[in-house]
Amino acid sequence: MDIVVKGRKTEVPERFRKHVADKLNLEKIQKLDGKVISLDVEVSKEPNPRQADRCDRVEITLRSRGPVIRAEAAASDPYAALDLAAEKLGARLRKQHDKRFSRRGARRISAAEVPDHVPGAATLNGSGQTATEAAAGQVPTKKVGSLEVQGDGPLVVREKTHVASPMTLDQALYEMELVGHDFYLFVDSETKEPSVVYRRHAYDYGVIHLRTDTMVTHAPEAGGTLGG
Numbered sequence: 001m002d003i004v005v006k007g008r009k010t011e012v013p014e015r016f017r018k019h020v021a022d023k024l025n026l027e028k029i030q031k032l033d034g035k036v037i038s039l040d041v042e043v044s045k046e047p048n049p050r051q052a053d054r055c056d057r058v059e060i061t062l063r064s065r066g067p068v069i070r071a072e073a074a075a076s077d078p079y080a081a082l083d084l085a086a087e088k089l090g091a092r093l094r095k096q097h098d099k100r101f102s103r104r105g106a107r108r109i110s111a112a113e114v115p116d117h118v119p120g121a122a123t124l125n126g127s128g129q130t131a132t133e134a135a136a137g138q139v140p141t142k143k144v145g146s147l148e149v150q151g152d153g154p155l156v157v158r159e160k161t162h163v164a165s166p167m168t169l170d171q172a173l174y175e176m177e178l179v180g181h182d183f184y185l186f187v188d189s190e191t192k193e194p195s196v197v198y199r200r201h202a203y204d205y206g207v208i209h210l211r212t213d214t215m216v217t218h219a220p221e222a223g224g225t226l227g228g
Contacts, residue, residue, distance in 0.1 A: 008044040035065040
């Protein structure tokens with residue numbers, strides 16, 4: 001397995017690539033997770049001078065046969081950001097390793113990485129009109145991903161589809177912590193319906209369940225914020 005280092009809107013010098021290889025010791029990582037498939041490191045730079053103390057960001061993504069583990073950090077230079085991200089990755093790897101051995105013999109349900117964003121299904125233009133309303137005014141239509149956008153409508157910058165195995169709420173909370181997100185979309189193993197668990201305050205969590213009902217044509221509460 002190799003470490004893939006790439007830059008997003010920035011060049012990655014060879015010296016930094018060598019530092020990544022030294023910092024992320026593959027032998028130690030494979031001792032904690034022997035089923036590692038890939039290890040990606042993405043470096044990006046924030047051009048805003050007001051964020052000089054956090055201008056360099058490093059994101060590390062480890063994919064294996066189990067849950068995806070991600071760690072990211074920002075600092076005034078990429079080397080410091082890498083050190084912080086590597087520490088987070090190591091902590092999450094050890095947490096997964098300890099949990100796996102504490103549950104030896106028990107069946108675990110794993111899932112692929114969920115999308116970073118839940119794409120919306122609405123098709124609106126810049127004036128808030130639906131596709132049907134805008135058609136009467138001959139508003140130009142363009143294709144953005146799987147959406148037909150009327151005029152200056154919403155821009156889908158990324159669209160992903162992942163296959164996920166049903167899991168319990170406890171497993172969803174665990175995998176949310178591994179990727180370091182504030183929310184996690186999963187399929188509930190009991191109801192077989194899509195659900196979202198999210199972080200509220202301190203160590204409090206919330207969960208939203210979606211229940212399929214063919215008789216309901218519109219459910220305004222389903223698109224609410226996660227802060228409730």
